[in-house]
Amino acid sequence: METVFGIAVDGVAYGMILFIISVGLSVTLGLMRVVNLAHGAFAMAAGYVASYAAQTMGLPYGLALVAAVLLTVVATLPLEKLLYRRIYGSANELRQVLLTIGLTFVIVAGINYLFGPTLKRIPLPEMLTGTLDLGPKSIPTHRAFVIGMGAATILALWWLLERTSFGIRLRAAVDDPAMAAALGIRTERLYMATFALGTGLAAMGGVLGAELLPLEPYYAIRYIVLFLAVVAVGGAGSIFGSAAAALTLGVVDTAGKYLIPNFGEFFFYAALILILFRWPHGFFQGRAA
Amino acid sequence: MSGTLRGALMGAVFTIALGTGTAWAGTIKVGVIAPFSGPFATVGKTFKEGIEVYQAQHGKTVGGDTVEFIFKDLDQANPAQSKALAQELVVKEKVGYLAGFFFTPDALAVAPLIDEANIPCVIFNAATSAITEKSPRYVRTSFTLWQNTVPLAQYVAKQGVTKVATAVSDYGPGIDGETAFKKTFEAEGGRVVDSIRMPLKSTDFAPFMQRIKDSGAQAIYAFLPAGPTTLAFAKAFSDTGLKAQGVKFYGPGDITQEPDLPALGDAAAGIISTFNYSQVHDSDLNRAFVAKHKELFGSSDTVTFTSVGAYDGAHVIYKMIEATGGKSDGLKAVEAVKGMTWESPRGPLKIDPDSRHVTQTIYLRVTEPKDGKLQNTEIAAFPNQPDYGFKVGK
Numbered sequence: 001m002e003t004v005f006g007i008a009v010d011g012v013a014y015g016m017i018l019f020i021i022s023v024g025l026s027v028t029l030g031l032m033r034v035v036n037l038a039h040g041a042f043a044m045a046a047g048y049v050a051s052y053a054a055q056t057m058g059l060p061y062g063l064a065l066v067a068a069v070l071l072t073v074v075a076t077l078p079l080e081k082l083l084y085r086r087i088y089g090s091a092n093e094l095r096q097v098l099l100t101i102g103l104t105f106v107i108v109a110g111i112n113y114l115f116g117p118t119l120k121r122i123p124l125p126e127m128l129t130g131t132l133d134l135g136p137k138s139i140p141t142h143r144a145f146v147i148g149m150g151a152a153t154i155l156a157l158w159w160l161l162e163r164t165s166f167g168i169r170l171r172a173a174v175d176d177p178a179m180a181a182a183l184g185i186r187t188e189r190l191y192m193a194t195f196a197l198g199t200g201l202a203a204m205g206g207v208l209g210a211e212l213l214p215l216e217p218y219y220a221i222r223y224i225v226l227f228l229a230v231v232a233v234g235g236a237g238s239i240f241g242s243a244a245a246a247l248t249l250g251v252v253d254t255a256g257k258y259l260i261p262n263f264g265e266f267f268f269y270a271a272l273i274l275i276l277f278r279w280p281h282g283f284f285q286g287r288a289a
Numbered sequence: 290m291s292g293t294l295r296g297a298l299m300g301a302v303f304t305i306a307l308g309t310g311t312a313w314a315g316t317i318k319v320g321v322i323a324p325f326s327g328p329f330a331t332v333g334k335t336f337k338e339g340i341e342v343y344q345a346q347h348g349k350t351v352g353g354d355t356v357e358f359i360f361k362d363l364d365q366a367n368p369a370q371s372k373a374l375a376q377e378l379v380v381k382e383k384v385g386y387l388a389g390f391f392f393t394p395d396a397l398a399v400a401p402l403i404d405e406a407n408i409p410c411v412i413f414n415a416a417t418s419a420i421t422e423k424s425p426r427y428v429r430t431s432f433t434l435w436q437n438t439v440p441l442a443q444y445v446a447k448q449g450v451t452k453v454a455t456a457v458s459d460y461g462p463g464i465d466g467e468t469a470f471k472k473t474f475e476a477e478g479g480r481v482v483d484s485i486r487m488p489l490k491s492t493d494f495a496p497f498m499q500r501i502k503d504s505g506a507q508a509i510y511a512f513l514p515a516g517p518t519t520l521a522f523a524k525a526f527s528d529t530g531l532k533a534q535g536v537k538f539y540g541p542g543d544i545t546q547e548p549d550l551p552a553l554g555d556a557a558a559g560i561i562s563t564f565n566y567s568q569v570h571d572s573d574l575n576r577a578f579v580a581k582h583k584e585l586f587g588s589s590d591t592v593t594f595t596s597v598g599a600y601d602g603a604h605v606i607y608k609m610i611e612a613t614g615g616k617s618d619g620l621k622a623v624e625a626v627k628g629m630t631w632e633s634p635r636g637p638l639k640i641d642p643d644s645r646h647v648t649q650t651i652y653l654r655v656t657e658p659k660d661g662k663l664q665n666t667e668i669a670a671f672p673n674q675p676d677y678g679f680k681v682g683k
Contacts, residue, residue, distance in 0.1 A: 211528075216516070
């Protein structure tokens with residue numbers, strides 16, 4: 001029983017971290033129809049900014065997080081205007097892949113040049129270090145914090161996309177850009193805002209997840225498969241889908257590692273295959289928030 | 290391209306070719322294959338710096354011949370590419386020596402080549418015991434997992450620890466470490482209560498920590514390749530409360546290599562490891578080595594085991610050149626350094642005549658903060674440790 005509880009707690013904690021890093025990709029892929037392979041690179045860049053802010057400039061963790069998210073969004077907006085705008089829409093898939101993978105290589109090389117290939121860390125505040133006691137099981141406080149942030153992100157995104165006029169206009173623009181534009185919706189601005197939302201979420205994930213996915217220049221390439229897996233299983237553009245996918249994969253992976261560690265990643269990918277076999281478009285296909 | 294421009298270019302090419310051609314006279318070339326880009330670029334950098342420090346201290350000539358190191362980038366374990374690069378070095382650059390090699394498969398791949406060309410190959414790192422069995426022209430100046438693990442397991446047993454869980458990355462060196470630990474520790478009367486092989490690509494280590502907890506082990510023996518996974522592992526160890534419960538963390542020193550210490554932070558404090566070199570090793574030679582490094586490159590923070598591996602490797606190559614009088618004869622060169630002893634920044638070294646691997650002192654270290662940063666403080670020494678894994682036969 002204790003084992004089951006342990007697996008559940010660790011699995012949910014891992015799943016939430018996967019969710020928080022992947023949800024930004026789900027937004028750009030599902031709502032903007034852009035296969036943004038540079039998602040990991042944006043997350044990594046934000047992590048480096050936070051690391052620099054916290055370690056070299058001595059900013060507190062919270063401020064470093066906010067600064068990293070804002071800086072990443074501001075730095076990537078020109079990219080939207082110059083590059084991404086040209087490749088929106090599902091007709092451009094090959095160009096999207098080529099452009100974003102190229103961008104990833106550039107960012108990887110840039111980070112490697114600026115910060116060197118060694119690991120960087122984002123020092124945690126006193127409050128988030130140590131462990132939290134949950135009866136028979138204790139989990140790191142930082143993970144509990146990430147779980148909380150993940151839950152808050154789910155709610156905030158649901159509210160933004162389902163309950164605000166921004167969300168309504170966005171969904172309209174995604175479903176039929178020409179008609180939305182004809183109705184006076186400024187789709188270009190809308191896309192820009194959504195792109196900013198996507199990179200902002202990537203940035204937040206990069207900073208919050210840095211304890212589990214440590215920062216180094218190859219972060220962008222090393223973990224992108226993980227992010228894509230979560231989005232594929234969840235269904236692109238679905239917030240709840242991403243959450244469900246991340247939690248499922250997190251629990252399956254944790255259970256596999258605990259019970260039969262020699263099988264390695266087997267259970268993660270087996271689950272991926274089975275789920276996609278049953279639901280080829282992911283748990284929640286495209287539509288719902 | 291216009292005719293004149295082409296002519297001018299051809300002229301330039303010939304001039305350069307002739308220019309370098311004349312420089313070849315009296316030059317002995319050493320080809321170094323290592324990662325200089327990509328995730329393991331630090332390794333190549335430390336190799337290169339180790340060699341440059343050696344040349345700055347001992348000059349660039351041996352018996353009138355200039356020794357020139359040529360560096361080739363091999364960014365990841367890729368045996369086919371390793372062989373191709375070695376072939377290029379031998380055929381086109383006419384190198385008399387091969388050196389470097391971070392990954393075992395890359396080092397193994399050149400065995401037929403060095404035998405055919407009769408060229409000695411000095412390995413600066415690749416730590417699987419079996420490599421030197423594959424060609425009589427291999428000499429290794431690093432360490433093996435067996436060499437580090439056997440004295441560690443004996444030490445752990447002496448501490449009164451009876452139940453240990455091993456957790457290693459599921460690949461060659463990890464399994465070497467697991468086998469070496471288990472064999473030695475059980476011979477000393479201890480018991481390995483759980484042997485966990487973790488996938489190389491693991492990111493979340495919480496489930497393994499839970500397993501270790503459930504196994505009731507008093508200590509763990511862990512080996513992971515240096516880098517991001519080590520960081521996540523050490524963090525998980527302290528975050529899941531194992532550290533607070535008093536479970537001891539033992540392992541070979543790769544896991545607390547100096548370039549990673551700032552990132553590991555407090556999670557690394559208290560790890561007890563065995564290794565052949567610590568940046569803070571207490572000897573005049575080491576202080577001179579680190580100081581020279583700082584003078585040349587501005588910082589000595591990244592000086593680590595790969596730095597001395599290359600430094601001592603360069604020393605072996607110099608001695609080989611001396612013994613052969615600058616002529617290329619691989620077997621004679623290797624023969625000349627068999628049994629050779631010398632004093633290195635890491636302590637006394639000897640090339641074992643059978644295994645052609647360095648017999649050296651292995652140090653027991655504890656990772657602890659000092660003067661605001663972490664260091665590996667040596668607390669005991671086990672002199673004359675051979676490669677216990679040589680011809681164990683797997």
